[in-house]
Every structure is written in structure tokens, then in C-alpha cells.
Amino acid sequence: MPAEFTRDQIAALAALAHLELDASEIDLFARQLGDILAYAEVVQQIDTTGVPPTASLVSRHAADRTDEVRPSLDRDEALRSAPDPALDDGFFKVPRVIG
């Protein structure tokens, strides 16, 4: 695991996260992510052989409910929050995907 990140590594990570970063942010995060992971290094030294991970604190499974139609958010109202809604057609509009 890298103690320091290169600009290329940070740029690749930003691409994975769909995050546009400027040059100064890339430099800053290259340093800071390294600092934070160096600080978290202590976790690596703990013996966790045979210890199960805790991902959730919910011990009981959610109860089943009957699968029936119930009132929910009005479509127009939901669409109205969108930056570019097609209210008449009931769509969210996005930039062109296929050329």
C-alpha cells in the first residue's frame, strides 16, 4: 500500500469516483490521503484471525410485508426536484449518451 500517492494514482481514483479535480486538488489529496492512510496503518497491526467483520448492527431481519401497491411519492413531484425534468413524458433527462 502506498505511503504516498502519485498524481496519476489520484487522477485514476478521481475517475472511479466521477469527481473532476483541478491540479491543486490532485496535489493536495496525493499528500493528504497518504497522511490519513499512514495514520490508519496502526489498524493493520491488529491480529484479527478468525474475527468476523461487522458491517451492520441490525441483528434481526426486517419483517416481510405483503407485496401490494400503496400510495407513494407523486411522479410529477419527484420529477420537479430534477435539474432537467421532462414533466409531460415522465422522464429524467440526461445529456446524450449515444452519439
Added chain:
Amino acid sequence: MMAPDMTVREVRDAVRSHTRSAADVCRDALARIEAINPRLNAFNTVVADRAMARAQEIDREPDRWRDAPLAGVPVALKDNLCTRGVRTTASSRMLEHYVPPYDATVVSRLERAGAVIVGKTNCDEFAMGSSNENSAFGPVRNPWALDRIPGGTSGGSAAAVAAGLTPLALGSDTGGSIRQPAALCGVVGLKPTYGRVSRYGLIAHASSLDQIGPLTRTVHDAALTLSVLAGSDAADATSATEPVPDYTAHLTGDVRGVRIGLPRALLEGIDAEVARAMMAALDVLEARGATLADVELPHARYATPVYYLVSTAEASSNLARYDGVRYGLRAADGPGTKDQELRAMYARTRGQGFGPEVKRRIMLGTYVLSAGYYDAYYLKAQQVRTLILRDYNQAFARVDVVAMPTSPTPAVRIGERVSDPVQMYLMDVFTVSANLSGLPAISVPCGFTRGPGAPKLGDAPSSDGGLPIGLQFMGRSFDEATLLRVADAYERDTEWSKHSPLLISSR
């Protein structure tokens, strides 16, 4: 005029007995906000007309609200709790103009109990931070010292209650975001057990850690509010079905035989003033008949790094939804592109909409979840999370509550730690364990730093004296009743909750 240090119970009783109308109470709260908030920046949005209309509605139907637990109580909501028809920003440019089409479950519950929502409070962007300096709308100022942080991330909620703008505010707590600002602003802050309060309508930060809870002037008010907020909710599959008691009925003042655990090894190196105040507080509880016992929490010192691995992983996943399509900001076309490509739109929107700390955490979370590093970081952190949980389970076999400071230091100056993320993260050292383990925890005022400490209303830097200190208790899962009973017993023998910052007049 409503006294600025009136409690939830006092306001509620005054409204129910018609000593004060809900409209009068609401008008006073709005006037105080208008007069004082410009110095604090505690509110992102104030809904004066909506609040007055609601208060008048309560006055018109006294029979309907006769037994309402929060009749006419003005409440401030952290701006990451969705309010139908009222802008909800999470203090982010991404949601600056977002108006939710639905209410969070806690909002519906508060209103059913008679509360009057007066506005939305400033916080760190998407509830990420420890100082409230990460808000896109500027930092909140600590009412006790205006050049200092109020704590984060529910800093606006804590400042609003401390300055007497509202007797009640809601916050959310992912790693200490209710308790730490409560401590630094000298108010009570309660993080319930994970699942105790529905998270439906809370803008998600880290879903296995987030909980909603109250900030109040007294422990009784926190208990009263928790009874309103708690309970299962079909809209949140992680909400718990455990019965909800009347928590105020447990506030007997009797702590004889209660065993308080003290993790001494964890407390090395904390601020001397904080240590002194905490030990004095524990003496008070011992005098009431509680007993102290040492507890070992060998993995608790790993809680902060574990927290920053787990929470950033969850945050990077939760914040993937902000893509400029369904709500929030969409970046304009970039230079040279007429029809911008979809992926470029996502990246540009997120690059423009998120602030530095949110970007830093998305980056870190994306890294620890990425192929090749998942086992070393995320999986490892989750395993250590199990060990931390086991430590607490073992401790709670021997003691009823565990005591420790809420924050290792009193409020620092605005700007003091902002350039070093690791230094900022270390402020959460005592609070993150309750989130990783899901256990309930409360912060109560336990004193002030010594020395001349009059709050400064101008730009002069404050001295190190007169700053609030918070004491934290953690309890067993779903045993908020014991936690509140211990905290209330302590409060009965102290006067801290009766202090107010000088910028408000006391009664």
C-alpha cells in the same frame, strides 16, 4: 418575552396551561433568531411565516394539543433532515436549492407532538467534519466565544440551543456530531442506540453509523424528546421494534448501586482542564451512591482510524447518488462542449457541487473499497470494529455506564485545525466508538475552563477561560433509560445547565 433559557418542558407547560400562546412563544424565538443569528450563522434557513401559521393553528385547537408532549415548542432542525416544501441543503452547494417532496419521519413525529419548526441549522457539509468549518455557507460561531468553533457537525443546532434561540434542536450523529458540538457549546446532546430512531429522510452519510437525536438544555428535555422520536418505522428497515418507554419516568435521581466504568488507559494525554472537570463530575455521582470501576477497552484506541475507514467507504457509496440527474446541482456544459457527454457531466457536477472535505472522503472511501485494497483496509476495519464491540460488551457485563470526556479539548479557534485532516479527525477520539458499536451515548455539561472567559462580541480573540466542557456517558444497547437517569442525577447536583453565554440576557 420568553426567557431565552426556558426549557422544552417549561415552554410546553406554559402553552398547555395557556400561560403563553404558541404564537407568542414562536414570535419570541423568531425575534431572538433575527437579533442574534447574524453573529452565529447557526441557521441556513428560517421559516418565519410557516412557523407562525403553525403556532396559530395550535392556539386555535387547544383541546387537540392539551396532552401533546411538545405543544408549541419551537424546534430547529439540522439541515440534513428532509422537510417537505422547505429547502434542505446539507450545507452543500450540491443541494443549495433542493426542496424535498417529503418529510423525514422525525419531522412528522415532532409535528404530531405539537412542535413548531422554525428553521434549518447550519452544519458541516453532508455532516462531514468536527468543527462546522466545512459548511458551504460559512462556519457557525460558538456562542461562548465567537472566534471559536461550535463543534461539528451539528454545530448550528448546538449553537442555537446554547444561545437560547430555540429550546430544542435535532442533530445527527455519525461519529460524534451531536455530542461533540453539545459539549463545546455547553448543552445536552443525545445519540440514541442505532435503530432507536428512524433515519428515513436523513440525508445519508454513513448508513451503519448515522443516528438522529436531540440537543437540549437539560437531560429531562432530551428524555422527553427521545420518547417522541423513538419507535419503529416501516420506511426504515433498520429501525428497531423494541418498545419505547416514557424516558422521563426513569429520571428518579436515584443512582445508588449504579456502576460507572472508567477507561483510565484511554484518558492519558487529555487536556488537564477536561480531566479535572470529568473527575469532579464523577465525585458528584459517587456522592449520590454510584460506584466507580476501572474498565479495559483495549481496542478503543483504534476506533478513530477504524471509523475513518468505515465511514468514508460508506460515504463514497452513499454520495454516488449526487450525479446531476434526479435532484440537486447539474453543472453547465464545459468549455468547448455543446452537448456534454454524460460521464463528463457527472464528474463536473460533483467537482463543482462538493467541497474539499467531502471530496477528500469520497476519494478515501473509493480507495479503501477498490480492488486490491478492500481486504487490507475496509474488511480489516470491519474486523477491528467487531473487536471494539466485544470490548464494550465485556465492559457492560461489569458496569452500567461508561464515562469519558466527550471531546479531548474545549473549543478551538476557527481555522486552527482546518489545514490538517488527521488533527481534525483526532477530535473524535472519544465519540466514534458509540457509533461503531451502535451504543447510546449522551454528553452533558460538566464545567468550564478556568480563567477569565467572558465571551467576546467583537473580533478580539477569546481567552482560554470560560469555555464549556462536556462529560460523556455510554450505555447498553437500547438502555437509554439508565443513561438518562445517570446524566439527570448528575445534572440535579450541578448548576452548569443554568449558565448562558453573555450574548444572551439571562432571566
